Every structure is written in structure tokens, then in C-alpha cells.
Amino acid sequence: MSKADRGRRYRLYATVEVEARLTAWGHTCRALWNMALHQRIYAYEQRGKTLNLASQGVHLTQARCELDWVADLAAQSAQQVVRHLDAAYANFWNPDHSAGFPSFKKRGRRLSVSFPGQAVSVRKLNRHWAEVRLPKLGWVKFRLSRAVGGTIRNATVSRDGNGWHISFGVHTGRKPDAPNGKPECGVDFGVAASAYVSTETTARRMPPTLTKSEKARLRFLEQRKARQITYAKKHAGGRYGNRLRKTIAQIAGLKTRQANRRADFTHKLTTDLAKNHGMIGIEDLRVKNMTKSAKGTIERPAAKVRQKAGLNRSILDNAPGERRRQLEYKCRMYGSKLAAVPAFHTSQTCAACGKVDPESRQGCGRMFSCVHCGHEDDADHNASIEIEARARRTGGSVTNSTRSTCTVRVPAQRGRRTREALPAAHG
Numbered sequence: 001m002s003k004a005d006r007g008r009r010y011r012l013y014a015t016v017e018v019e020a021r022l023t024a025w026g027h028t029c030r031a032l033w034n035m036a037l038h039q040r041i042y043a044y045e046q047r048g049k050t051l052n053l054a055s056q057g058v059h060l061t062q063a064r065c066e067l068d069w070v071a072d073l074a075a076q077s078a079q080q081v082v083r084h085l086d087a088a089y090a091n092f093w094n095p096d097h098s099a100g101f102p103s104f105k106k107r108g109r110r111l112s113v114s115f116p117g118q119a120v121s122v123r124k125l126n127r128h129w130a131e132v133r134l135p136k137l138g139w140v141k142f143r144l145s146r147a148v149g150g151t152i153r154n155a156t157v158s159r160d161g162n163g164w165h166i167s168f169g170v171h172t173g174r175k176p177d178a179p180n181g182k183p184e185c186g187v188d189f190g191v192a193a194s195a196y197v198s199t200e201t202t203a204r205r206m207p208p209t210l211t212k213s214e215k216a217r218l219r220f221l222e223q224r225k226a227r228q229i230t231y232a233k234k235h236a237g238g239r240y241g242n243r244l245r246k247t248i249a250q251i252a253g254l255k256t257r258q259a260n261r262r263a264d265f266t267h268k269l270t271t272d273l274a275k276n277h278g279m280i281g282i283e284d285l286r287v288k289n290m291t292k293s294a295k296g297t298i299e300r301p302a303a304k305v306r307q308k309a310g311l312n313r314s315i316l317d318n319a320p321g322e323r324r325r326q327l328e329y330k331c332r333m334y335g336s337k338l339a340a341v342p343a344f345h346t347s348q349t350c351a352a353c354g355k356v357d358p359e360s361r362q363g364c365g366r367m368f369s370c371v372h373c374g375h376e377d378d379a380d381h382n383a384s385i386e387i388e389a390r391a392r393r394t395g396g397s398v399t400n401s402t403r404s405t406c407t408v409r410v411p412a413q414r415g416r417r418t419r420e421a422l423p424a425a426h427g
């Protein structure tokens with residue numbers, strides 16, 4: 001069967017009863033995941049046995065007979081959990097995939113319930129609304145903000161700070177475009193400027209993600225939260241009351257809005273780059289290495305921890321790894337080439353004479369001023385031209401691609417632990 005090649009996400013409008021049931025199911029899925037993962041680790045460490053999908057499926061059937069709360073969850077969703085865990089293990093063992101060892105899911109995480117494609121059906125109500133039939137729940141409305149445009153292969157209902165959404169993995173069968181023959185460029189993804197394209201004269205910056213009044217409201221809510229926590233500690237033994245929960249939910253709503261705007265900017269940027277360029281050169285950065293070393297170790301505490309933490313935050317906000325992932329599949333889609341070039345000294349290399357000298361960057365802030373030929377430019381623009389030149393030399397083939405075939409990701413499959421943090425028995 002042809003796989004899903006696109007993702008679609010819509011806002012779900014469920015009744016209070018349906019939402020309560022979905023919340024319960026979300027926690028059930030999380031518990032099942034943790035149990036299945038624990039079972040796998042235990043079986044391996046204690047008996048040297050590797051459990052697979054089939055043997056865990058048998059255990060799942062037993063659990064459904066014995067536990068009411070597991071039986072309440074739709075059977076297909078429970079199977080999806082085991083299937084996702086199996087895929088998470090496969091990704092972990094795959095040397096071309098960046099996934100770490102599967103991690104346990106904490107209580108505060110985003111709730112989600114998955115269904116295979118054949119368990120759901122969708123019907124359109126009118127131009128703006130459609131509904132989806134979920135097992136045991138019946139028809140649930142969602143806002144049809146764009147056409148589904150293909151066959152649904154899987155569905156995931158999830159809750160974030162802004163309420164419930166449904167996302168579909170869709171098979172569209174769209175063929176990649178032929179090479180588009182558009183101009184070549186190099187892009188420097190910076191911390192100060194969001195992106196500098198070598199063919200442009202100004203940097204592309206991310207617009208403010210919260211308005212002035214939203215920022216003020218966030219500050220107000222944070223203060224209220226602190227006050228309510230103090231109150232809870234004094235009078236309720238630290239137990240969270242309804243007002244405090246409401247404040248936390250309101251903060252989460254604003255933060256989600258901010259994250260959505262950031263993601264929107266990143267998507268528009270990468271689509272624009274891929275559609276309008278025949279080749280795009282980017283730096284082959286290892287995000288983990290850039291953001292890793294804020295704290296240092298106990299024996300050797302790192303200097304400037306606060307500053308580095310701030311830099312980490314802004315690097316992750318600007319999300320170079322995510323941009324690269326998007327560029328990889330969008331370039332393939334729109335007939336463009338992506339070239340990841342070594343990032344070695346791009347910011348110290350003169351785009352005019354090619355001399356590498358750290359002196360060229362000294363004492364001039366965001367400016368680049370070559371000490372050999374006198375060439376002057378914005379430092380990021382200078383770097384983007386150097387990146388373009390390096391990309392031309394490598395001929396525009398993607399190097400060191402970490403997930404070149406993955407276009408639709410299942411959130412549950414991403415572990416945060418690295419291969420190094422793996423329990424010794426698995427090594």
C-alpha cells in the first residue's frame with residue numbers, strides 16, 4: 001500500500017463529553033507506551049530476549065481482557081501504540097535516522113491518540129466544515145481549513161495549548177517537479193538575522209511572534225501564576241486549585257500561539273526558498289553540538305552559562321534542524337537541489353578574495369571588513385555568498401542527510417535520548 005506523503009492538520013470541534021473521553025484515551029495511550037517500552041527493556045535486560053510487534057500484540061490482547069480502562073480505548077488505537085514503539089526502535093537502530101533511544105512519556109506531555117486510516121472516515125459538510133468518524137465516538141466536526149487532497153492513511157487526535165486538533169497522514173501520489181532551472185543561492189541562517197539569502201540585499205527576519213499587548217498579558221499571567229502558587233503553598237498544602245490551573249492553561253495558550261507563528265514563518269521561508277531557487281546552499285551544522293555545552297560538568301563548570309543558555313534558546317527558536325528537514329522535502333517537491341556544505345570558517349572567509357582571517361570580523365559588530373582586500377559587507381551576507389560558492393563546488397548534492405526519506409513524522413516516535421545515553425545492555 002502506498003504510504004502517506006503529506007501531513008494535514010485541522011482544528012477539531014468536539015463536545016465536552018467527547019473531549020473528556022479523548023483525554024482519558026490519551027492517558028491510556030501514554031500508559032500503554034510506557035508499559036510496552038518497560039516490557040521491552042525488562043525482557044532484554046533480564047532474559048536477553050527481544051520482543052517484537054507480534055509478541056507485544058498478544059500481551060496487549062490480554063491486557064484488554066483484564067483491564068477495563070485499556071478495553072475502553074479503541075482496539076486499533078492500542079495497536080497503533082505498539083506499532084509506533086516498534087517503529088521507534090527501528091528508527092533508533094537505523095544509522096541514517098537521527099532518532100535516539102525511545103523515551104518514556106511524562107504526564108505533562110501533549111496527549112495524542114492515533115488511528116489507522118481504515119478506522120476513520122471523513123465526509124465534507126460544506127466549504128468550511130467537515131467531519132470525521134472516530135471509532136466508538138462517532139462523527140466529530142473539524143474546520144476544513146484546506147482540502148485533504150488524497151487518501152487518508154492514518155489519523156492522530158492531539159491536544160496542545162490551543163485545544164484539540166486532528167492530523168491526517170495523506171497519500172497524494174504527487175510526483176516531484178522536474179528541475180526548476182531557477183537561480184542558485186546560498187543561505188546563512190543566523191542568530192541575529194533569521195536568514196540571509198546571497199541574492200538579496202536585506203536579511204529576512206522573523207516578525208515579532210507576540211504583539212505588545214500579548215506580551216503584556218503574558219507577563220501579567222506569569223505574575224498571577226507565581227502569586228497563586230505562593231497562595232497554594234500557604235493555604236492548600238501546595239495543591240493546585242482551579243484558578244491556578246486556568247492561569248496555567250491561559251499561559252499555555254499564548255505560548256502555543258507564539259510557537260505556531262514561529263512555525264508559520266519557517267514554513268513560508270522554506271517554501272519560498274525551494275520554489276524560487278534551482279539550488280540552495282546551507283551550512284551543514286550539527287545543532288546538537290552547537291547547543292549542547294551550556295552547563296559543562298561538575299568538575300569543570302562552563303563559563304558564561306546564562307549567556308550560552310540564551311543563545312541556545314534563540315538557536316532552537318530559529319530551528320535550523322527543522323528548516324533543513326523542511327528544505328530537504330520541499331526541494332525535492334519543487335525541483336530544487338539542496339547542498340549542505342561544511343560550515344568551517346564561513347563567517348571568517350572573504351567573499352571577494354577568499355582569504356580566511358578572524359581579524360576581518362574584529363571590532364565591527366555585524367560588519368565584515370576584509371583586512372587583505374578591504375572588501376566590506378554585512379557579515380551574514382558575506383557568509384551566504386561563501387556558502388553559495390562552496391555549494392557550487394560540491395555540485396548541489398545533499399551530503400550527510402539525516403532523514404532524507406521522511407516527510408511525515410509521527411510525534412510519538414521521537415526519543416530525546418541519544419545513542420550514547422542508551423542503557424549498557426542495549427549497546
Ligand SMILES: [Zn+2]
Binds near residue numbers: 350370375
Ligand atoms: Zn578580501
